Amino acid sequence: MKRRGGLFPLLAMAFMLVAAETAPAHEVRPGFLELREIDPNTYSLLWKRPTGGEVEIQIAPVVPEGCRLSTPDRQQLTPGAVVVRGTLTCEGGIAAKTLRVAGLETTITDVLVRIHHADGRLESHLLRPATPSVTLGGLTSGLQRGISYVQLGFQHILLGVDHLLFVLGLLLIVSSRWMLFKTVTAFTAAHSITLAIATLGYASVPLPPLNAAIALSILFLGPEIVRAWRGETSFTIRHPWVVAFAFGLLHGFGFASGLTTMGLPRAEIPLALLLFNVGVELGQLGFVILILLLERAFSVLEVRWPRLAARLPGYAVGTLGAYWTIQRTLILLGGLR
């Protein structure tokens, strides 16, 4: 298998488009709203809005009609989220009432809504920008809850252009199918490890330096791709799986931000972690398979790219990596000041 010296310049342009789209609103960590029934008309409320990312998103739950919310405490600022606690009082209960999250439609994030009923029933909904409201009172099966975690993971990788760009950079460096298998497996294993560690609460990394480090990992691949074009060698080119594993540990903490913000109940964490990771892997695997199939298709159709176009993906990795590194470092320094 030849090294992918740039068989998909249009893919690079697609990356630029997605990057342009997600850059102004790059906050994909979901919000979390929990209601626990205290008595037939009263619910304790917990609202977590993700914060501390590259941009602040302004979303807030709208109290259903006929209900009243009292929030005796001021909102708390925890790592990665603004937390609001309160009591929701609804005459006649919340069944058939409509809950909406204002501002969600202008974002690219989701809100997980969970309602613990006094009789032990658990109701769960995933509100999305396209469907920012839900009518309460329906039963939610374990399967539905599981699907929503898979969706969250899948969506997290699709919108995490930085993660996909890192994978593309690795694909541009590896030169054999066996090495490709080792590299993708190493990246998967590494990010699964740190995803689990962070979600289970054993370790955490603040978001601004983490994002800057992830951007740096992409920038790191830029010069390596150029070395590969020139026929030179380096440790990364000889052992890309080692680099994939090392940086995969960082990316795993990034994936974990999609779950840790919500502060899930401990009993729910193993299922959520497993299915969220399944969603991430499905998205990543789909991306790798698409790249390999396109490479094969271009070969069958005997497409000969001009030299400059052939190198566009490598330049996309390098320049976007550099741009994000500078941008995120400035955000980090701004936060430190």
Add this chain to the structure above:
Amino acid sequence: MRWGLLRAAIASAATVPMIPAVASAHLVNTGLGPFYDGISHLTLTPEDLLPAIALALLAGLRGAYAGRLALFIFPASWLIGGLAGLAWPTVGTAPVPIAVGFILLGGLVATDANIKPSWVVVLAIGLGLFHGYLNGAAMSQARLGALGLGGIVAALFAVVALVAALVVALRPPWTRIAVRVAGSWIVAVGLLLLGWSLRAA
């Protein structure tokens, strides 16, 4: 050959304004932003996906050169048509020309018509401009803009590349028959759509 292609391109582009094109708007909202909305639109809208598959099948049957022409000219025409639709949108639906397109393309695939690559170019430009214009007009109303169109064109490029390459790579004779059968199904879908449209009218 190049003059033939140029003449074919001009002729094809000239026929597009004659089609009473009006925009149909059923766009997908994935919640992942306009680019992914565009990708989902193409993959979930048979009126747009089937002609793309049919053209890729036809180009694949005609070999790697025709496949390459379709790969670049079809998405480029779609993009130009889409930008025109964004700039000068109209409202409504155009099921009859879409159905005729299904029947024409499906028929060419089903009969394994031995057409020159220049005719693949004509079809790519005509279909691309027409469907692109409809998409662009619909996106203008939905305020998805050029990013949504970019998603459609990217998905279109991938679909044409994968399908055309698959057909070019087919070696056993029976596989060519399977491709022709797929063409006949596209004709059938076109006939159903045409009948339904005329009945509704």
